[in-house]
Amino acid sequence: MNITIIGAGNGGLAFGATLIKQGMSVNLFDKFPTILVPIIENNNSVTLDQDGRKETLQFSSVTDNLEEAIRASKYIFVVTPAFAHKEIAAELAKCIKKDQVIILNPGRTGGALAVKKILEEKGKSGVVVAETETLLYACRKTNATDVCIYGVKDKVGVASLPANAINKIINDLSIYFPSLFPYPNVLFTSLNNIGAIFHPTPFLLNIGKIESKESFKYYHEGISPFIASFLEKLDEERLSIAKIFGVQLPAAKEWVEKSYGLTGNSLYDAIQSNLNYKDIFAPLDINSRYVLEDIPMSLVPLAELARVGSIETPYMNTIIDLASALYKRDFRKEGRSLEEMGLVESIESIQRLANNHFSII
Amino acid sequence: MNITIIGAGNGGLAFGATLIKQGMSVNLFDKFPTILVPIIENNNSVTLDQDGRKETLQFSSVTDNLEEAIRASKYIFVVTPAFAHKEIAAELAKCIKKDQVIILNPGRTGGALAVKKILEEKGKSGVVVAETETLLYACRKTNATDVCIYGVKDKVGVASLPANAINKIINDLSIYFPSLFPYPNVLFTSLNNIGAIFHPTPFLLNIGKIESKESFKYYHEGISPFIASFLEKLDEERLSIAKIFGVQLPAAKEWVEKSYGLTGNSLYDAIQSNLNYKDIFAPLDINSRYVLEDIPMSLVPLAELARVGSIETPYMNTIIDLASALYKRDFRKEGRSLEEMGLVESIESIQRLANNHFSII
Numbered sequence A, B: 001m002n003i004t005i006i007g008a009g010n011g012g013l014a015f016g017a018t019l020i021k022q023g024m025s026v027n028l029f030d031k032f033p034t035i036l037v038p039i040i041e042n043n044n045s046v047t048l049d050q051d052g053r054k055e056t057l058q059f060s061s062v063t064d065n066l067e068e069a070i071r072a073s074k075y076i077f078v079v080t081p082a083f084a085h086k087e088i089a090a091e092l093a094k095c096i097k098k099d100q101v102i103i104l105n106p107g108r109t110g111g112a113l114a115v116k117k118i119l120e121e122k123g124k125s126g127v128v129v130a131e132t133e134t135l136l137y138a139c140r141k142t143n144a145t146d147v148c149i150y151g152v153k154d155k156v157g158v159a160s161l162p163a164n165a166i167n168k169i170i171n172d173l174s175i176y177f178p179s180l181f182p183y184p185n186v187l188f189t190s191l192n193n194i195g196a197i198f199h200p201t202p203f204l205l206n207i208g209k210i211e212s213k214e215s216f217k218y219y220h221e222g223i224s225p226f227i228a229s230f231l232e233k234l235d236e237e238r239l240s241i242a243k244i245f246g247v248q249l250p251a252a253k254e255w256v257e258k259s260y261g262l263t264g265n266s267l268y269d270a271i272q273s274n275l276n277y278k279d280i281f282a283p284l285d286i287n288s289r290y291v292l293e294d295i296p297m298s299l300v301p302l303a304e305l306a307r308v309g310s311i312e313t314p315y316m317n318t319i320i321d322l323a324s325a326l327y328k329r330d331f332r333k334e335g336r337s338l339e340e341m342g343l344v345e346s347i348e349s350i351q352r353l354a355n356n357h358f359s360i361i
Helices: A010-021 A033-041 A066-070 A082-093 A111-121 A163-173 A186-191 A200-204 A207-211 A225-244 A252-258 A267-273 A295-308 A314-327 A347-356 B010-021 B033-041 B066-070 B082-093 B111-121 B163-173 B186-191 B200-204 B207-211 B225-244 B252-258 B267-273 B295-308 B314-327 B347-356
Strands: A002-006 A025-029 A045-050 A053-058 A061-063 A075-078 A101-104 A128-132 A137-143 A146-152 A156-161 A180-182 B002-006 B025-029 B045-050 B053-058 B061-063 B075-078 B101-104 B128-132 B137-143 B146-152 B156-161 B180-182
Touching: A002 A010, A002 A066, A010 A025, A010 A045, A010 A053, A010 A137, A010 A146, A025 A066, A033 A061, A061 A066, A066 A082, A075 A082, A082 A101, A082 A111, A082 A295, A101 A111, A101 A163, A111 A128, A111 A156, A111 A186, A128 A163, A128 A186, A156 A163, A156 A186, A163 A180, A163 A347, A186 A225, A186 A295, A186 A347, A200 A207, A200 A225, A200 A295, A200 A314, A207 B207, A207 B225, A225 A252, A225 A267, A225 A295, A225 A314, A225 B207, A225 B314, A252 A267, A295 A314, A295 A347, A314 B225, A314 B314, B002 B010, B002 B066, B010 B025, B010 B045, B010 B053, B010 B137, B010 B146, B025 B066, B033 B061, B061 B066, B066 B082, B075 B082, B082 B101, B082 B111, B082 B295, B101 B111, B101 B163, B111 B128, B111 B156, B111 B186, B128 B163, B128 B186, B156 B163, B156 B186, B163 B180, B163 B347, B186 B225, B186 B295, B186 B347, B200 B207, B200 B225, B200 B295, B200 B314, B225 B252, B225 B267, B225 B295, B225 B314, B252 B267, B295 B314, B295 B347
Parallel strands: A002 A025, A002 A075, A025 A061, A045 A146, A075 A101, A101 A128, A156 A180, B002 B025, B002 B075, B025 B061, B045 B146, B075 B101, B101 B128, B156 B180
Antiparallel strands: A045 A053, A128 A156, A137 A146, B045 B053, B128 B156, B137 B146
16 A cells, blocks of 8 residues: 655654555655755655664655655645645645545644545545544654654544544554544544644743743743643633534543543643653744644634634634734634635534535545 | 822832932821831831932831821822722822822823822812823832832823823922923823833743743843834834824834934844843742733723724733733723723813813812
């Protein structure tokens, strides 16, 4: 089975290397030739550093030609910031065939819906579009042809449009990615977007420090009790939205506790007790995905979904407004609207769409 | 001439000591006996540390009885956080006489208007209420009976209700406070509230650091280029409001440059070049006046005034919303509304009120 990876960043190389290692034929695409040239000059190969072992692994092809890159592949893994999904969907629509499957890693909120809508508008309604709830890997490119995987998440939910295509996807992929498990529909993956809670707010409320390039531990030093308390409110809004769509999800606090079986009185305590966060440092560039991706592709579509159920989201709104004001961009306009996700203002119609979306695989 | 100081904090002791030193009879009031006891036990005296000299100065009386404190005074200096003005006005209304003059140091935005309204409602419409645009002193209590004045501002505007009472006030007080100069009306003092620009925003955008008790230079380290650029937008909103009321004021950038005759390309450059800011450190308590006073008593009334002229204030609104969300308080409701300032939604009527307010001294 051939697989194509779209995006030669941290996550793209981690996915690619993991698949090659397991004997798959993997094609790597990126729209920026400069990111590909070092890999091509390195004999189409990258070095994977994981569990203290290094291994050099060769892609079948490395190209900035999308049509070539996907031609022979059953699965197309999109591993890019979510703000690139729209453009990628439009390009894929020109060359994708109906038996091919797109998987967004991750979709953030509404990724699969937005991509599916573009494909349908371009006459490619047969294509299955899936999304994960979070990136499978904690990983980092250490240079242009080296990727280090620090950790692999135990469980990562994935859902598809149409919803019932997910079992076939899990059947095909769980041998390579045993952490993947199926969700009933994309409302689960889109609403269990924990980055929406943890990424933009602590970033913005430490922006003086970040812009001064002061290194600090993002979770353990950046999330003060006051900020953690704000995040709990933000998370309550997310859970209220999930509830109106009949989606039961763990709170951010439970999510943090899960890893170590910890319990705490507050999200602050839970974060402080979680040693997984010990060595995660803050991004040192104000143009971080924590804002540029997670505001328009996470908080904006969450606030849009809230609107459908007349749920008030003052905490989400404040962070969206703050980011828009600081970055002098209209993130609401740039972000995923109900319309871009192909949704109308009706809870039932959204649930129906998520559960039955059109065709069956 | 007798003078009463209301508020035995940093500013109150600085004003009191300065007046006593110049031969005035000064009565000190505070509603908290615990703050007064050490002064009473110290023979009603405080030690002023200024220009490298220390001097012990004795108040005529030190009391938590307001009626006693103001009985013999022509001028009543209110030197408290602006959120206390309402309560003080209500208490003063019970005992003040119509030939007494209240001066708020400073009024923040709408202080004189709000105090005047309460006095009128309680039948004390003859009382003159004035406000300064900023606190005259850079000062700090070093302990319960010691105050250090680091600097005295060169020029501090003051205005009154009624507007034409200001000349008499300046005549009476400029001998003691040569920095005071008269403004045409309280719209000038209220709109030239530079703390509204410099206090809450950098504080909130460094709150992770502040809550971690990390010491940092508030202006030189806390106001990053990104934050400074936000402040310029916030300041443009303030100047737009001033403009609709026919009030010409310097921009925050000019205000910062003024002190040293500096010029810079941006507010960030101006702040970095201003050595006055070199040693000003951030408050290390999240319950700081930079938020608790400057949101409800500066940004909220500024946004209220903007509403009268249909001026959009997205930057002010964002900071008010952010503070309300973080502190879990409804600062819009707590803050100075048009109604509390005795204003109606009409530019002309507000200008008329500010210029002619009722009686003439």
